[in-house]
Amino acid sequence: MHTIRLAGGPAFGCADGDTVLRAGLREGLGLSYECNVGSCGVCKFELVEGAVEDLRPDAPGLSERDRRKGRRLACQSRPTADCVVSMRLDDAVRPPVRPQQRTAVLEAVRPLTQDMSEFTVRTDGAADFLPGQYALLHLSGLGAPRAYSMANTANPEGIWQFIVRRVPNGAGTAALFAMTPGAALSLDAPYGQAYLRPSGRDVVCVAGGSGLAPMLSIARAFAEGPADDRRLTLYYGARTARDVCGAAELAALPGFGTRIRYVPAVSDPDDGFAGRRGFIHTVMAEDLGRRFDNCDIYCAGPPPMTLALEDLLIREAGIPADRLRFDRFF
Amino acid sequence: MLYLCEVTDVAEGASKRIDLPERPPLAVFHLPTGIFVTDDTCTHGLASLSEGEIDDGAVECPWHQGAFDIATGKPCGAPCTIPLRTHRVVVSDGKVFLEE
Ligand SMILES: Cc1cc2nc3c(=O)[nH]c(=O)nc-3n(C[C@H](O)[C@H](O)[C@H](O)COP(=O)(O)OP(=O)(O)OC[C@H]3O[C@@H](n4cnc5c(N)ncnc54)[C@H](O)[C@@H]3O)c2cc1C
Ligand code: FES
Ligand code: FES
Numbered sequence: 001m002h003t004i005r006l007a008g009g010p011a012f013g014c015a016d017g018d019t020v021l022r023a024g025l026r027e028g029l030g031l032s033y034e035c036n037v038g039s040c041g042v043c044k045f046e047l048v049e050g051a052v053e054d055l056r057p058d059a060p061g062l063s064e065r066d067r068r069k070g071r072r073l074a075c076q077s078r079p080t081a082d083c084v085v086s087m088r089l090d091d092a093v094r095p096p097v098r099p100q101q102r103t104a105v106l107e108a109v110r111p112l113t114q115d116m117s118e119f120t121v122r123t124d125g126a127a128d129f130l131p132g133q134y135a136l137l138h139l140s141g142l143g144a145p146r147a148y149s150m151a152n153t154a155n156p157e158g159i160w161q162f163i164v165r166r167v168p169n170g171a172g173t174a175a176l177f178a179m180t181p182g183a184a185l186s187l188d189a190p191y192g193q194a195y196l197r198p199s200g201r202d203v204v205c206v207a208g209g210s211g212l213a214p215m216l217s218i219a220r221a222f223a224e225g226p227a228d229d230r231r232l233t234l235y236y237g238a239r240t241a242r243d244v245c246g247a248a249e250l251a252a253l254p255g256f257g258t259r260i261r262y263v264p265a266v267s268d269p270d271d272g273f274a275g276r277r278g279f280i281h282t283v284m285a286e287d288l289g290r291r292f293d294n295c296d297i298y299c300a301g302p303p304p305m306t307l308a309l310e311d312l313l314i315r316e317a318g319i320p321a322d323r324l325r326f327d328r329f330f
Numbered sequence: 331m332l333y334l335c336e337v338t339d340v341a342e343g344a345s346k347r348i349d350l351p352e353r354p355p356l357a358v359f360h361l362p363t364g365i366f367v368t369d370d371t372c373t374h375g376l377a378s379l380s381e382g383e384i385d386d387g388a389v390e391c392p393w394h395q396g397a398f399d400i401a402t403g404k405p406c407g408a409p410c411t412i413p414l415r416t417h418r419v420v421v422s423d424g425k426v427f428l429e430e
Contacts, residue, residue, distance in 0.1 A: 032393075032394060034409065039408075040408060040409050041394065041395075041396065041407070041408025041409040042394050042408075042409045044394060044395050060408065061408045061409075062408070063397065063406065063407040063408065065385060065386075065388070065390070065397065065407060066395060066407065071395060088393075303411075307411050307412070310373075310411070310412050311412060314373070314412065315373070315412060315415075321375070321376060
């Protein structure tokens, strides 16, 4: 156990093996972050005193300039001594539920498409998270945890569901798809800022490929909520017709067909898909008639998709930045 | 052309925020290579770039230290991914104008 003190702020304990970021979040501190895996560059800090081990020295989240200036990533820094760090606190990003490390057991695996499966995991104690958040899964044989978003909603039984796309030559997904029910893993959750916020506006969910899980979680929470006159539409973008999924899960929700809609689209022009064609952000914009003023937009998927949405909604349409929420899937 | 400020209002290596009615705030940068004007608000969050550090032709956002190339607006440091809008300037008689 080491002690981390924020320069001019509070001090907190960091368990052996934990990172500066996660130790702070476990204490409920408003530390900025997004991905937890060294890619987004949001969790930068400066080490004033002490020593840390850098878990990912080539992390894409730091530029040459950042390194030259001695900046580090809190999500990739593991203290090896008591530390003083310079990091900004922001009340707006205080974790609504404090993350905890738990042991878990894989209960079931259900294939959804040619390369996506649903994994159901159980922990002792409640599954406590907000719709749209993610967990870090520590899989045996892997040096670093992987981030996966929950597809279900919080429950006292300790059930966590994930929808994972198998990545060619991916070490994490290879380990996960090789697991069979009964296997043990460790689950650290919840994380992420792109969770469903209460509002009087309609909800638009945009998912691309592996981004289905958090959007499904948001749709499920919306369906469980009050049956008011707000609407939710989930746009799902896939490459080919064989990759489309989520229809059955959406159709099972109360309010489907009235308050809740599902709009899939396929981007491969040579595919025989009977539904809509094109990139999902374009399909969404057309379907909404480019009127984004009365909705909150959530999205999840590969970085080029979130970038295209940011460009379309914030730069072109000028919607307020807090109406678009996402965690990029690096 | 829209008057922004005097060249002498912005020391070399420094920047200044300009608020004009009915438009997003602007940042005027004085680099060794000239005067440049961009939007002042970071495209990642809502931080003011004129409060950021200028380093070798780039401005670093004071919030998450993302960076943009000042002359082109291109993001050059995570977490910034959306380009920053740049504006054409005319310097005349020691005054900085926005070319419209
Ligand atoms: C917030 C978030 C939520 C996500 N949710 C989902 C989801 O719901 N479903 C889904 O299918 N995918 C999701 N992903 C993507 C997922 O985390 C993996 O990147 C993906 O499954 C590929 O992993 P891999 O190990 O098979 O591939 P690899 O190519 O082996 O690894 C890719 C990723 O692993 C991480 N990584 C690799 N090496 C290191 C290292 N040394 N230190 C730290 N991290 C490392 C990095 O994130 C890297 O991008 C999410 C990603 C993020 C950031
Ligand atoms: S780089 Fe640390 S949270 Fe993304
Ligand atoms: S607000 Fe500028 S880098 Fe985040």
